[in-house]
Amino acid sequence: MKYLIFTYGCQMNYSDTERMQTYLEALGFKQAKAEKDADMIIFNTCSIRQKGEQRVIGKMIDMIKLRKKNKNLIVVITGCMVRKSSSRYSETRDKLFNRTKEIDIALRIEELPKLADLIKELNPKIKLPKIEEETLEDYFNITPNYTSKSQAFIPISTGCDKFCTYCIVPFSRGREKSRPMADILEECEEFVKQGGLEITLLGQTVDSYGLSTFDKQEGTFKHLPKGKTPFVSLLEQIDKLYSKGLRRLRFTSSHPKDISDDLIKAIGKLKTLMPYIHLPVQAGHNDTLKRMNRPYTCEKFLTIIKKLRKTVPGIAISTDFIVGFSGETEEEFQATYDLFKKEEFDFAYFAQYSERKGTFASKNLKDDVPKKVKRERWHLINELLKTIVAKKLEKFVGKTLDVLVEFEEKGLLHGHSEHSKEVQFKGKKSLIGQIVTVKILKADKWVLEGEKI
Ligand code: SF4
Numbered sequence: 117m118k119y120l121i122f123t124y125g126c127q128m129n130y131s132d133t134e135r136m137q138t139y140l141e142a143l144g145f146k147q148a149k150a151e152k153d154a155d156m157i158i159f160n161t162c163s164i165r166q167k168g169e170q171r172v173i174g175k176m177i178d179m180i181k182l183r184k185k186n187k188n189l190i191v192v193i194t195g196c197m198v199r200k201s202s203s204r205y206s207e208t209r210d211k212l213f214n215r216t217k218e219i220d221i222a223l224r225i226e227e228l229p230k231l232a233d234l235i236k237e238l239n240p241k242i243k244l245p246k247i248e249e250e251t252l253e254d255y256f257n258i259t260p261n262y263t264s265k266s267q268a269f270i271p272i273s274t275g276c277d278k279f280c281t282y283c284i285v286p287f288s289r290g291r292e293k294s295r296p297m298a299d300i301l302e303e304c305e306e307f308v309k310q311g312g313l314e315i316t317l318l319g320q321t322v323d324s325y326g327l328s329t330f331d332k333q334e335g336t337f338k339h340l341p342k343g344k345t346p347f348v349s350l351l352e353q354i355d356k357l358y359s360k361g362l363r364r365l366r367f368t369s370s371h372p373k374d375i376s377d378d379l380i381k382a383i384g385k386l387k388t389l390m391p392y393i394h395l396p397v398q399a400g401h402n403d404t405l406k407r408m409n410r411p412y413t414c415e416k417f418l419t420i421i422k423k424l425r426k427t428v429p430g431i432a433i434s435t436d437f438i439v440g441f442s443g444e445t446e447e448e449f450q451a452t453y454d455l456f457k458k459e460e461f462d463f464a465y466f467a468q469y470s471e472r473k474g475t476f477a478s479k480n481l482k483d484d485v486p487k488k489v490k491r492e493r494w495h496l497i498n499e500l501l502k503t504i505v506a507k508k509l510e511k512f513v514g515k516t517l518d519v520l521v522e523f524e525e526k527g528l529l530h531g532h533s534e535h536s537k538e539v540q541f542k543g544k545k546s547l548i549g550q551i552v553t554v555k556i557l558k559a560d561k562w563v564l565e566g567e568k569i
Pocket of ligand 1: 276277278279283285286321
């Protein structure tokens with residue numbers, strides 16, 4: 117049988133897809149090249165924005181057409197849209213089954229090892245091999261089928277305990293749970309042994325690694341030395357892999373509440389930690405932050421930024437903003453705009469607020485900023501972003517940067533510098549997967565252009 121996976125959303129979903137591939141291949145599935153060849157089509161979904169969900173539901177029209185040719189086609193939805201692992205014949209089913217008739221299986225990604233049973237429940241005639249390996253019984257321990265040989269995205273925690281009022285993640289991914297440090301280290305070590313150069317640690321809020329209610333109840337991190345956060349202990353352990361060939365360590369996303377002084381020091385000190393951090397602020401006014409249930413003030417956020425810039429001169433900082441959140445006044449938006457203008461973040465991901473069903477905001481806060489106003493505010497921030505990004509990139513012209521080459525497109529090699537700037541240059545495809553030195557000749561809109569030296 118053949119499978120095809122469509123992945124949407126963040127890096128966490130792409131990492132989950134790599135784990136899913138390993139699991140499916142252990143069940144005897146092979147990857148299909150096109151939808152028409154697949155016996156099972158999986159949608160690994162994102163719910164952060166309404167558009168993301170609509171895209172997946174829209175794809176169901178294609179499933180109707182495909183089913184006309186292949187009656188036994190299995191359609192699976194996993195990722196953030198799913199609350200309950202179930203098949204169309206389960207006694208209690210996920211609510212997604214009410215939204216479209218085309219789904220056969222809804223799967224919570226953390227319950228990936230249940231997929232085989234759900235397939236059997238759906239169609240007992242399908243014979244699947246019994247999985248013997250213990251590593252395939254636990255989502256975290258499934259060794260992923262890495263897409264790249266040089267870069268790996270490794271999850272260190274799942275779920276979230278923060279409950280920002282607009283966000284669906286604590287409901288879709290559940291409460292925050294950290295993965296045992298020994299397992300993460302083993303995966304990192306194995307990857308580096310195979311020639312891996314760059315590791316990005318993933319989690320909804322990586323800097324609270326080992327600190328969640330669940331982690332405390334389990335006592336998993338009790339043995340760690342006092343005065344150091346579990347996250348920094350983890351980073352220090354991974355950093356030791358420098359001697360085995362690891363060159364770059366990154367993490368995403370962090371939460372301002374959990375950024376500790378020892379983490380800031382570690383970014384300035386550890387050999388492999390890159391001078392880049394993604395730190396979502398979401399809004400530049402304390403009233404908006406309060407309605408969002410973001411547990412920090414703008415002043416606290418700015419103190420962190422100041423410390424980061426002092427400890428790691430030249431550090432690149434990106435952030436997230438939401439524009440047009442419930443109750444956002446002109447004054448509040450202006451404060452967000454001013455914060456972005458003053459702090460000149462290297463990049464910002466920003467979205468117009470859209471209500472997510474089931475969140476606190478959808479039940480208790482009116483989505484009262486008119487669409488037109490949201491759009492205008494979005495455009496204003498976007499124009500500012502373009503100016504700031506151009507200014508930031510210009511500073512690299514004439515400099516030489518180490519670039520990890522990731523892919524080739526239209527005759528140009530693309531990769532990222534230590535500060536996570538995208539760089540493109542002419543070169544042989546054989547350089548993919550290597551770190552090369554590039555002299556920057558020009559800053560284009562969002563990308564640096566250079567030549568290999
Ligand atoms: S920190 Fe807030 S925005 Fe981020 S995943 Fe958790 S609830 Fe969502």
